[in-house]
Amino acid sequence: MLYDAPKLAPHDCGDCPIRHRAVCARCDSDELSVLEEMKYYRSFQAGQTVVWAGDRMDFVGSVVEGVATLTQTMEDGRTQMVGLLFPSDFVGRPGRAGAAYNVTATSDLVMCCFRKRPFEQMMETTPHVAQRLLQMTLDELDAAREWMLVLGRKTAREKIASLLTIIARRDASLHLAPVEGRLQFDLPLTREAMADYLGLTLETVSRQISALKRDGVIELQGKRHVIVPDFDRLQEEAGDDSDGGLPE
Amino acid sequence: MLYDAPKLAPHDCGDCPIRHRAVCARCDSDELSVLEEMKYYRSFQAGQTVVWAGDRMDFVGSVVEGVATLTQTMEDGRTQMVGLLFPSDFVGRPGRAGAAYNVTATSDLVMCCFRKRPFEQMMETTPHVAQRLLQMTLDELDAAREWMLVLGRKTAREKIASLLTIIARRDASLHLAPVEGRLQFDLPLTREAMADYLGLTLETVSRQISALKRDGVIELQGKRHVIVPDFDRLQEEAGDDSDGGLPE
DNA sequence: CGCCTGATTGATCCCCATCAACGTCGGTGG
DNA sequence: CCACCGACGTTGATGGGGATCAATCAGGCG
Structure with missing residues (x-):
């Protein structure tokens, strides 16, 4: 397969297709400009790995386009997907050094990444980011529990x-x-x-x-x-x- | 079985056995006294239901003693437990009116409950509570994902x-x-x-x-x-x- | 074309669900 | 005291849903 240069991603948060649903949803324009300072885009082709479980992860971020998965693997190879990430979903855990799961692009993927340290500092000072992340995490927890019923009983x-x-x-x-x-x-x-x-x-x-x-x-x-x-x-x-x- | 009057629960947060691990872990003494204003204790006997899925829930709270479960049920009766709550674990979701799951005491249980509105207001104004809740929710999300591997592949x-x-x-x-x-x-x-x-x-x-x-x-x-x-x-x-x- | 990856379909097996009987223990009441 | 009872747990017999092993198919690409 020919290598495609990553397409140019949006640079202005105002034009961002997930602006109103992602972790930055509640930010005002001042807060957005702080985020712009620490953000960068990365593109992945379908099938590529974004990070491996256990690897150091120096960013967190949002899916902008495409779909990614979180998977867990046992030593003998048994694999369980534990998350299916669509545009606006958040990746990574503030306050933790390594990735807990494999993150893989299952379609061509664009991510908006934030350097981790600055993001964590912003979370301390800017309630809007932490509030939105709490809301999103609670939603993901509900989704995970819904999925437990699927896995256990259906x-x-x-x-x-x-x-x-x-x-x-x-x-x-x-x-x-x-x-x-x-x-x-x-x-x-x-x-x-x-x-x-x-x-x-x-x-x-x-x-x-x-x-x-x-x-x-x-x-x-x-x-x-x-x-x-x-x-x-x-x-x-x-x-x-x-x-x-x-x-x- | 004879009815036992609920045992007198701790009233002073300073003496609380889960003080340093619950949602109030990061609070200073001023913040604790705000919490004391909105808190009350409830006891349940083993087997009793704390709330039914779908019911209005006008409190959130922490397990202080005993063990409780969260369960989900399908119309035909198939049941899946989606959470096992030990002392210091948090129950309820700020910003939501009803309970999403059945909560049941599986042993004698003591809960420290916070009236919901005041607790939600405190979350807006007191970053320590929201920060701790985010941390705890992220931990629960990890636990739920770990459990997905158990359910799906073991x-x-x-x-x-x-x-x-x-x-x-x-x-x-x-x-x-x-x-x-x-x-x-x-x-x-x-x-x-x-x-x-x-x-x-x-x-x-x-x-x-x-x-x-x-x-x-x-x-x-x-x-x-x-x-x-x-x-x-x-x-x-x-x-x-x-x-x-x-x-x- | 030939190759490779992903998907479909078939044959067989086995783990766990289901149905059923029995055991254990604590409580209750004769 | 002991018989009875009900809740909870154990064990056995049987069957089925999904895993496993295997063959074939479809499509994209060199």
Whole structure:
């Protein structure tokens, strides 16, 4: 594959597509200019590793474009994905030197990185950043707990349907589209990565996707493009309560 | 069972056994006196429900004594535990009206509760509380992700061993004891609750505990008291790397 | 074309769920 | 005191869902 020079990323926070949802969401323009001082962009090609678990990590940051995964591995090679990161999601942990998980780009990826020390100092002095990060971390904790139910108690078919609803929701929110009726999206993951997220083998993933297609719950265009004729039907297959979560 | 009047709980934060580890850990004495204004204690007997998922929750708080669980349930009754709360752990989410999970006392329980509105206001004005809560939430997120590996990729035997190491570690940290060599503790959970945590059935839990006992990994006194002759051996059974996590 | 990676489908096996019986212990009441 | 009971736990027999091993297919790229 030819090497592509990383495309030029946005430089002005005002133009940033994730400005209102990322860790900087609450910052005013003065605070943004402080952030601009410590920020830089990095691009990764699909499949590239962003950091390895245990490596020193001298930045934290936000996904701007593309999708990344967090994975954990046992000595014998068993792998579990523990996070699926879409644009605006935060990567890294302030106050910790090393990466806890492998971070991998599963599609072409652009990240907005902040040098760690300055970011940590800003967190001490600027409540807006710490407040937003707390909110985002609480949301991620809820998502992780939701995923524990999927991993612990759902069948293979329900697991696949659950993953599809999550990707559909995140994709819709990127396009500010409602999550209902007919919708479609690209899978940002290989079958193997899906298996690692769901605690399954890739063969089981493949079989269950075929079964959902056979039963008309989804349609496929190629291997990666999914059409959901009826989102409610998909949610039923996921075993989810049809009505959503709790009010703010 | 006769009704026992809740025992008188500590009233002075200075005497509190979890003073240095809970959400109030970083507070100075002025801040503590603000907290004292909004706090009250509640006691629960083993088995009692603290709150039901979806119910309004007008407090947040800390576990002071005992153990509580967070569980999620599907319509058909499948249940997954998503949190196991020991003394100093935090319950509730600032900025949200309802409880996201069932909270249940699995042993006799004492909680230090803060009225929600005043606590939320304090979070805006007092960085020490918000900073500590962020730290604790990040730790819980790591724990949840660790648990995703257990649920997704470990065998029944490894799951049991993993749960035992977690309980052993939390129990040791309560007594400020080192986690190595021979140690013992009480299980704060029934076999069924363990099954709900591990994504297993109670029969499988029982069988694997018997197997670990037969193989000399653990000894039992009664049904609830566990003796671990060699903690390293238990960790190997859990499939964990023997050396711990990352530096701060 | 031939190769390689990712995906699908088939055949078989095994771990754990399920259904069922029995054991243990503490509490209660005759 | 002992029979009874219910909650909790253990153990056994059987079956199924998903893992494993293996063959084939589809598409992109040199």
